[in-house]
Amino acid sequence: MRILTSEQMKTVERNSLNYSMSCERLMENAGSAAAAAIRRAADVEGRYVTIFCGRGNNGGDGFVAARRLSEAGANVAVVLTDGDPKTPEAAEMLRRIGVMDIAVVGYGDDPEYLTERLASTDLLVDAIYGTGFHGELDGRHRDVCRLINGVGVRVFALDIPSGVNADTGEADPCAVRAGMTVVFDSDKPATAMPAAAEYCGEVVVADIGIPPEAHEGVEPLFTLVDRGWVFDRLPRRRRNTHKGDYGKLLNVAGSQRYMGAAVLSTLAAMRSGAGYVTLASTKEVCRTVLPMLPEAVLLPLAQNPDGSLSYKAMDALLEAAERSTAVLAGNGLGTGPDACRIVYELVRRVSRPLVIDADGINALARNIDILKDKKAEVILTPHLMELSRLTTLPLEQLRPDPLTAGKAFAREYGVTVVLKGAHTLTAAPGERVWINTTGNAGLAKAGSGDVLAGLVGALAAQGRSPEEAAACGVWLHGMAGDYAAGEFSQYAMLARDVIDALPRVFADNDR
Ligand SMILES: NC(=O)C1=CN([C@@H]2O[C@H](COP(=O)(O)OP(=O)(O)OC[C@H]3O[C@@H](n4cnc5c(N)ncnc54)[C@H](O)[C@@H]3O)[C@@H](O)[C@H]2O)[C@@H](O)CC1
Ligand SMILES: [K+]
Incomplete structure (x- = not known):
């Protein structure tokens, strides 16, 4: 699957003009391809068929689709949501339907007609906004989109449902909810994000005749992570190798209150191929968890009276870190002053890839500039609340669009950020983003993050790049x-069931 941003689509469109393509021809192809996809999905x-068209090129595609669907025998009406087209190509496409038996009305010009029309409409086409949309719908278009969503017939969106930002997946609360979205040439980040499915419905990619050469040099910034992608990148287990060949993870985790986090992160790491996993924790944690972690190396260290790891352990931690191939820090560590100082020292002095989760993230949020002194590659795994602490942005701003803030954070601090949520996105410092396709709401439970941190740490220890x-x-x-x-069901499953399921996931990889 190829995913291109709106900016990249513009580049590809521009490039295609060098291969005897014209903007008008692309619009003709896009509208025709959309009409063909609609005809494959529905009898017209x-x-x-009522088609809502905006003023931009997405509206132009809508005019072409109107003509094609009319030629196919549909009774077509076009509603101009915002007056006349503002691009010459769209204006030309509107002119071409003037000679056909297609009603064209302005939204608001004849409310009675529109009400009657919608009452007898069998299917709707949304060609109001495409990749040019950003921000929020204005009041008029909120009304239009509400009207579309309320008709109760199947809605086909052209390129992207109106009200959804193609690059971030951010959706206006009133955005069009389509049953099918016909995307042109390439998926857009938003149409590839599983979370956008409630707006996009089924996503169909339509070839609009952009020559393959026009894509040259346009490197996709978004990657859809699926089974094949993952299994291609998992560390190979080769004959004649030993445990030292599969990495050593140092896991700095746990305190008297949060022993489970240490167990879960260590177990998950051990289940993910790492040659050695060392749990560095307080003496008490190590003594208690020993029966649960017979395969782990335990590094019992000094503790504070409150049962958290003492800063006196710092030298031993740094020594152990240098013997490792990656370090994971933060799970169940607590948020006291020593835990924070330990995290800061690890950031400043560890030269191995460093994964920071949970309390490690909370420590960083209090002293974010420490990240600028980092010695190694850093991976952060915040959920929304932790992202809010890291960026000092309010939750209400992050919830609809965590990606923009996550990308900016990754860029500013030069770190890889895993934006945990219903569908997790990973943002790297160089603008690249990975869209995950697995997971369910049963993972929204305590302990789940510890399992993920252990997994990421183990893969980093085995030499995978941070992203x-x-x-x-x-x-x-x-x-x-x-x-x-x-x-076990999403209700009853526990974080430890996720670890127990890992062997089956890896066993699916027959390589
Ligand atoms: N790039 C390409 O290769 C092609 C693009 N085509 C179509 O062109 C579309 C992009 O067209 P445009 O760039 O003209 O833009 P759109 O048609 O998506 O949007 C129209 C205009 O709405 C304005 N707008 C954005 N956000 C708004 C908001 N919140 N409130 C009010 N107005 C807002 C923008 O200024 C934009 O110019 C694509 O989605 C696709 O449908 C196709 O015609 C063919 C080829
Ligand atoms: K649209």
């Missing part, structure tokens, strides 16, 4: 979560 002959460790870890975690939900 003799049916009433591969993160994106593969997220997919494996979601897949194991899907198996666990299948067996």
